Amino acid sequence: MKKPDYIPLTGYPGYSEDEMLLRACSVLDVLSTRRTIRDFSDKAVPRALIEACIAAAGTAPSGANHQPWHFVAISNPALKRKIRIAAEAEEATFYEGKASQEWLDALEPLGTDTQKPFLETAPWLIAVFAQKRGGVRTGMDKKNYYITESVGIATGMLITALHSAGLGTLTHTPAPMNFLRDICGRPKSEKPFVLLVTGYSGKDAVVPKHALIKKSLSDISTFEV
Ligand code: IYR
Numbered sequence: 612m613k614k615p616d617y618i619p620l621t622g623y624p625g626y627s628e629d630e631m632l633l634r635a636c637s638v639l640d641v642l643s644t645r646r647t648i649r650d651f652s653d654k655a656v657p658r659a660l661i662e663a664c665i666a667a668a669g670t671a672p673s674g675a676n677h678q679p680w681h682f683v684a685i686s687n688p689a690l691k692r693k694i695r696i697a698a699e700a701e702e703a704t705f706y707e708g709k710a711s712q713e714w715l716d717a718l719e720p721l722g723t724d725t726q727k728p729f730l731e732t733a734p735w736l737i738a739v740f741a742q743k744r745g746g747v748r749t750g751m752d753k754k755n756y757y758i759t760e761s762v763g764i765a766t767g768m769l770i771t772a773l774h775s776a777g778l779g780t781l782t783h784t785p786a787p788m789n790f791l792r793d794i795c796g797r798p799k800s801e802k803p804f805v806l807l808v809t810g811y812s813g814k815d816a817v818v819p820k821h822a823l824i825k826k827s828l829s830d831i832s833t834f835e836v
Pocket of ligand 1: 705718721725783
């Protein structure tokens with residue numbers, strides 16, 4: 612097997628342990644204030660801000676470094692309207708039949724329903740697509756690996772970047788989402804992964820108390836030392 616080329620690693624400045632803990636805690640502080648928002652202001656958000664956040668997501672690790680994602684950022688009001696109409700039609704079939712009673716009961720504390728006005732109010736919708744085939748460079752047509760994991764990590768990093776910038780986000784997953792592929796003009800080989808809604812939070816935005824219940828560190832982790 613041919614040996615790969617390497618370059619020296621950079622970007623790890625060697626902080627003191629005290630400084631590392633401070634930095635980790637400051638990330639925790641920032642992320643602890645993130646809420647899923649369903650009430651957005653219509654105030655415009657500069658394209659450059661969205662571009663920087665998508666570029667941050669694009670640094671995510673991925674299977675064989677194939678970066679199997681594509682982000683379609685939509686501020687065009689006609690497209691947002693199309694997406695709202697299609698999403699609300701899907702949600703109607705979900706809430707009025709498809710969803711099990713157990714699922715509806717789980718959603719009750721969130722107060723969600725078929726109406727998705729934020730899909731038009733929010734200044735940006737970011738449709739995230741997962742690519743079945745691709746490669747390390749655009750235009751390649753090789754098999755991709757760990758696609759869901761890779762796109763999930765990139766989406767998490769996108770949410771982190773948007774939230775760090777001060778923007779609200781909503782991970783919206785109308786199911787099925789295939790209409791997004793047609794509206795966004797993406798190829799059949801791509802699967803819609805999530806529709807991320809982003810913008811400033813509305814003046815009187817509220818969050819359900821249910822969302823504040825977070826499992827403790829000891830609930831979510833086990834240390835074997
Ligand atoms: N997609 C629907 C239902 C929904 C499902 C889950 I799981 C949520 O955490 C929230 C909503 C909707 O957006 O209303």
